[in-house]
Amino acid sequence: MNEKNININGEITPPDKKNIFFKSVVGFLRKNWIGFTLLAALFAIIFILEQVLSSSSMLFVVLKKGAIYALVAVSMNLLNGFTGLFSLGQAGFMLIGAYTYAIFTIPAEARTAVYQYFDGGIINFTVPVPIALIMAGLAAALFAYLVGLPVLRLKSDYLAIATLGFAEIIRAFFQWDKLGPVTNGSNLLRRFPVFSSTLYPFIVSGICIAIIVLLINSSYGRAFKAIRDDEVAAEAMGINLARHKQLSFTVSSFFAGVGGALLAMYQTTVQAAAFKSAMTYEILLIVVIGGIGSVTGSCLSSxxxxxxxxxxxxxxxxxxxxxxxxxxxxxxGFRKVVFSIIIMVVVLFYSRGIMGTNEISVDALLRFFRKLFRKDSKGEAA
Amino acid sequence: MMLKISDLKVNYGGIEAVKGISFTVPEKSIVTLIGANGAGKSTTLRTIAGLVKPQSGKIEFLGEDITGKGVEDIVSRNITMVPEGRKIFPDLTVLENLKIGAYLRKDDITDDLNYVFDLFPRLKERTWQHGGTLSGGEQQMLAVGRALMSRPKLMMMDEPSLGLAPLVVRNIFEIIQEINKQGVTILLIEQNANMALKVADIGYVLETGRITLSGTGQELLANEGVKAAYLGT
Incomplete structure (x- = not known):
C-alpha cells in the first residue's frame, strides 16, 4: 500500500500510479481466482439449466425470487445487522423502487391501455432499463434521506414503529386517486420491460451485493459496526452518529429500491397493495434466520x-x-402452520441464525474441506 | 497552558452537575480530578470532549476557544477520551477497534499500530479476537490503545481502574505514566484517589460540582481532609 520507490541517489520518488493499480488488480484476481471460478461456474450452471429444464420449472421461480430477496435482505442487514438500526420500512422503499421503475419504462404506445382511467397518464417518455433501475434506487434513497432526518433520532423499537408507519403511508399514498395520472391509482401497472433469463436478477443482485460488501469492509463499514456496538464510544471516537446513520439508511434504501424494481420485473405487474408490512416481515425473517450481521447468511437463507x-x-x-x-x-393453509413451526424451531435453537455473524468465504470453505480430507485420510490410516 | 477551564457550568439530567469550576492542565503533565460519585467528574470530562454542551463558562485548548464545539472537531484537535467502563466495541476485532480510534485520520496508521502493540504486546497476540472476548484488563488496554490511535495531545481517562484487580490497576497506571513520559498530557478522573494522586502532578478535589481543594499530588496525599474523605486512612 505504502510503496515508495527509492532511486539510486536515495531520493524517494512517487510510485508509478498506473503500475500500482495494475499490480493490485492482478494481485486481487490472483488472490480470489477460486472465488471467481466458482462464480463463473455458478453462472454457467444456471445457463445450462435454463437450456435443459422447461422455463416454468419451480427451480427458476426460486432462483429468481431468491436472488431478488437476497438483495433486499442484504440491504436490510446493512441497516439492522451492521449499523444496529432496527428499521421496518423495507417494503415501502421497495414499493417506491418498483413504481419508479414501472412508471418510467412503460412504452409510450402501451400507456393508453395501462392508464385507461387516466387518459394515458401524464408521463410521455420512457428511459432505458438500466437507467430506470438506478432511478428506482435513487428515488427510494431520496425518500429515505427525507424520512431519515426526523426518524433516525429515534432508537430501537421506536425507530421500527416510525419506519413501519412511513412504509404504510407510502403504500396508501401511491394508491391515492389524485395521483392516478402518475401512479395509476390503485390499478395495476403493467407492460413494462421484464427479464426472462434467471441470470438477469443474479447479475444485478450480485453487483449490488458486491457494492454493499465493499461498503461494509470500508472504513465507513467499520464506523457502522462501531455505532452498532456502542453509540457513546463511537461518538467519543469522533464518528458523526447522525451522518453515518443517515448514510447507512439511505444506501440501504437505495438497494431496497433496486430490489423493488427487480421484483416488479419478476412479477411483470406492480400494485401498491402488494407491498404490505408482511413483506417487510418476510425479509426480516430471512435476515434473522440467515444471521444478523452476515451477508452470506442473508443470501443463503433467502x-x-x-x-x-x-x-x-x-x-x-x-x-x-x-x-x-x-x-x-x-x-x-396448513403450509403456513408448518412453516411457522419451522421458523420457531430455528429461532429457538439457532437463535443467532444459520451463520451468526460469520461469513462463508472461499478460504473458510477450503479450510473446511482440507480438514475434512485430513480427517478422512487419518481414518484410513487407522 | 494546554487546557484552561474557566467558570464552567453544566446542566446534566436536569440538575446543575457542575457549578462553576476553573482549573488548568499544563502541557505534558498528569492532572487528576478526584471526588465521590456524583461530584461532577464525568460530566466535566464529557463536556470537554464535546459530548455535553455547557451552560456557561469557557474551555480553551492551546489558546483556542473550544467551548460547545462538536465531538468531531474536538477529536480532530487531538483531544481524546477513554470512556468510563472502557466501552470497547465487543463485536469488532481488536484490530478494528484500534482502527476506529484513528477514524478521523487520513494518513498512514502503521506506525501507530506498532506503537500500541509495543506498549501492549498482549493486544498484538489477539488482533483477530473480538473485543468482547478480552478480559477486563485487556479491554482497558484496548480502550487506551484505541485512544492513542488518534495521536492525542491530551488524553482524558474516565476511571481507568473501575472494576479491575489491584495488580491490573497498577499495571494500567504504569502504562499511563509511560504514555505521559512520551509527551501526552493526561487528565485523569478517579475514585481510586490513592493511585491517582501518586502519579499526578496536580490534583483537584471535586465535591458536588465545585472544586474544594487543589495542589500537587503529594500535597493532597498528605492533606488530612483528603485522607479522611478519600483515602480511608
Missing part, C-alpha cells in the same frame, strides 16, 4: 426461505389421498 415457501412445502396445501385414505391436516 434462497432457503423462498424455496420452502414457494416449492418444498407446497404439497402441504393440497389434499392428498393414499389409496382411498385421505391424509389428515393437509389442507389449504
Amino acid at each position: 434462497f432457503l426461505f423462498i424455496a420452502s415457501s414457494e416449492w418444498w412445502l407446497r404439497f402441504l396445501d393440497s389434499e392428498t389421498y393414499i389409496g382411498s385414505f385421505k391424509l389428515p391436516l393437509l389442507a389449504s
Whole structure:
C-alpha cells in the first residue's frame, strides 16, 4: 500500500500510479481466482439449466425470487445487522423502487391501455432499463434521506414503529386517486420491460451485493459496526452518529429500491397493495434466520426461505389421498402452520441464525474441506 | 497552558452537575480530578470532549476557544477520551477497534499500530479476537490503545481502574505514566484517589460540582481532609 520507490541517489520518488493499480488488480484476481471460478461456474450452471429444464420449472421461480430477496435482505442487514438500526420500512422503499421503475419504462404506445382511467397518464417518455433501475434506487434513497432526518433520532423499537408507519403511508399514498395520472391509482401497472433469463436478477443482485460488501469492509463499514456496538464510544471516537446513520439508511434504501424494481420485473405487474408490512416481515425473517450481521447468511437463507415457501412445502396445501385414505391436516393453509413451526424451531435453537455473524468465504470453505480430507485420510490410516 | 477551564457550568439530567469550576492542565503533565460519585467528574470530562454542551463558562485548548464545539472537531484537535467502563466495541476485532480510534485520520496508521502493540504486546497476540472476548484488563488496554490511535495531545481517562484487580490497576497506571513520559498530557478522573494522586502532578478535589481543594499530588496525599474523605486512612 505504502510503496515508495527509492532511486539510486536515495531520493524517494512517487510510485508509478498506473503500475500500482495494475499490480493490485492482478494481485486481487490472483488472490480470489477460486472465488471467481466458482462464480463463473455458478453462472454457467444456471445457463445450462435454463437450456435443459422447461422455463416454468419451480427451480427458476426460486432462483429468481431468491436472488431478488437476497438483495433486499442484504440491504436490510446493512441497516439492522451492521449499523444496529432496527428499521421496518423495507417494503415501502421497495414499493417506491418498483413504481419508479414501472412508471418510467412503460412504452409510450402501451400507456393508453395501462392508464385507461387516466387518459394515458401524464408521463410521455420512457428511459432505458438500466437507467430506470438506478432511478428506482435513487428515488427510494431520496425518500429515505427525507424520512431519515426526523426518524433516525429515534432508537430501537421506536425507530421500527416510525419506519413501519412511513412504509404504510407510502403504500396508501401511491394508491391515492389524485395521483392516478402518475401512479395509476390503485390499478395495476403493467407492460413494462421484464427479464426472462434467471441470470438477469443474479447479475444485478450480485453487483449490488458486491457494492454493499465493499461498503461494509470500508472504513465507513467499520464506523457502522462501531455505532452498532456502542453509540457513546463511537461518538467519543469522533464518528458523526447522525451522518453515518443517515448514510447507512439511505444506501440501504437505495438497494431496497433496486430490489423493488427487480421484483416488479419478476412479477411483470406492480400494485401498491402488494407491498404490505408482511413483506417487510418476510425479509426480516430471512435476515434473522440467515444471521444478523452476515451477508452470506442473508443470501443463503433467502434462497432457503423462498424455496420452502414457494416449492418444498407446497404439497402441504393440497389434499392428498393414499389409496382411498385421505391424509389428515393437509389442507389449504396448513403450509403456513408448518412453516411457522419451522421458523420457531430455528429461532429457538439457532437463535443467532444459520451463520451468526460469520461469513462463508472461499478460504473458510477450503479450510473446511482440507480438514475434512485430513480427517478422512487419518481414518484410513487407522 | 494546554487546557484552561474557566467558570464552567453544566446542566446534566436536569440538575446543575457542575457549578462553576476553573482549573488548568499544563502541557505534558498528569492532572487528576478526584471526588465521590456524583461530584461532577464525568460530566466535566464529557463536556470537554464535546459530548455535553455547557451552560456557561469557557474551555480553551492551546489558546483556542473550544467551548460547545462538536465531538468531531474536538477529536480532530487531538483531544481524546477513554470512556468510563472502557466501552470497547465487543463485536469488532481488536484490530478494528484500534482502527476506529484513528477514524478521523487520513494518513498512514502503521506506525501507530506498532506503537500500541509495543506498549501492549498482549493486544498484538489477539488482533483477530473480538473485543468482547478480552478480559477486563485487556479491554482497558484496548480502550487506551484505541485512544492513542488518534495521536492525542491530551488524553482524558474516565476511571481507568473501575472494576479491575489491584495488580491490573497498577499495571494500567504504569502504562499511563509511560504514555505521559512520551509527551501526552493526561487528565485523569478517579475514585481510586490513592493511585491517582501518586502519579499526578496536580490534583483537584471535586465535591458536588465545585472544586474544594487543589495542589500537587503529594500535597493532597498528605492533606488530612483528603485522607479522611478519600483515602480511608
